[in-house]
Amino acid sequence: MGYATSQQLTRYYELYHSIDVTFSKEVIKATGLIPQQVYVKALGGQWPCVINSSSLSGAKIIAGIKSGIYEKIQQGTTSVSLRFSFMNVEKNEPMSFFVAAKVLGVNQYGGSSELVLISIAYTQRPPDDLIETLGRLLEANINSTKRREERILITPDSMRKLGILQKETVIFIQGIPRRCILRDLSFSGAKVIMVGIAAFLTNKEIVLRVDIDDPRTAIGLKGIIVRTEDVENRKDLVALAIQYNETEIPMSYKMHINNYLTQQRKTQGKDDSEQAEQPSSGQSGKKQQAESSAPQAEPLPEADTQEPSS
Secondary structure (H helix, E strand, C coil), X not given: CCCCCHHHHHHHHHHHCCCXXXXXXXXXXXXXXXXXXXXXXXXXXXXXXXXXXXXCCEEEEEEECCCHHHHHXXXXXXXXXXXXXXEECXXXXXXXXXXXXXXXXXXXXXXXXXXXXXXXXXXCCCCHHHHHXXXXXXXXXXXXXXXXXXXXXXXXXXXXXXXXXXXEEEXXXXXXEEXXXXXXXXXXXXXXXXXXXXXXXXXXXXXXXXXXXXXXXXXXXXXXXXXXXXXXXXXXXXXXXXXXXXXXXXHHHHHHHHHHHHHHXXXXXXXXXXXXXXXXXXXHHHHHHHHHHCCCCCCCCCCCCCCCEC
């Protein structure tokens, strides 16, 4: 949190102002929302509630009909404040804030006689922390389609920026763990190198584990091996091109990929300018990049073979 510039925040607010984000289990995990610390406040009291969805202009919250907030609304109260609480990974502590709002309406929730869905509209621009949290998530979701094929070569620099702990990992091929090395990643797939015979690997279902820091977790990416490639000077190794199952890509993975690509886009203009001033160096760099793109033989060290949760 707190890394977005004022220009980025304004862009997020203008682009995504009215887009609702449903707080599913996956979104709660990706954003770091702490559900136990979410409250709605009115007339000096505050009561626990569940955030069903939120945009940058309003929210829908779930509360019990026996809660104090429902009683206050029944008595004519329309001014409320919604308390958000997210885990700040950098500081390892909760980050909480209130958003002023007014009640627009109350409806029965999901046919339940004990729960209501309360619609509220924010009465002012929400805090920057909420704009950044929802803005980054929405941007990642949109870019996962627009930039789905952009490949990120796994290098020490890209690993650091992506928050990947190690390129040595495990791929589960039809449930069987095999050691491999990450070669590149994208929104839609990956390439890994492992010991194996190409003819027996194509079209096999897989789960690729990627160990991520910030917060530290093992992300499981379900997919299929769509293509195999030879590894230069190593007949015992094979490069596997993997396509993820599009509907099962974890949101946290999308956000890490998006953070990297947006960082690179900011520096691309500067890099292009420097290459234009040094054409011979630029040509050498391109040749070096082309050579590094070809799968190379690397040792396959021991790796933990515990299957990650997707």
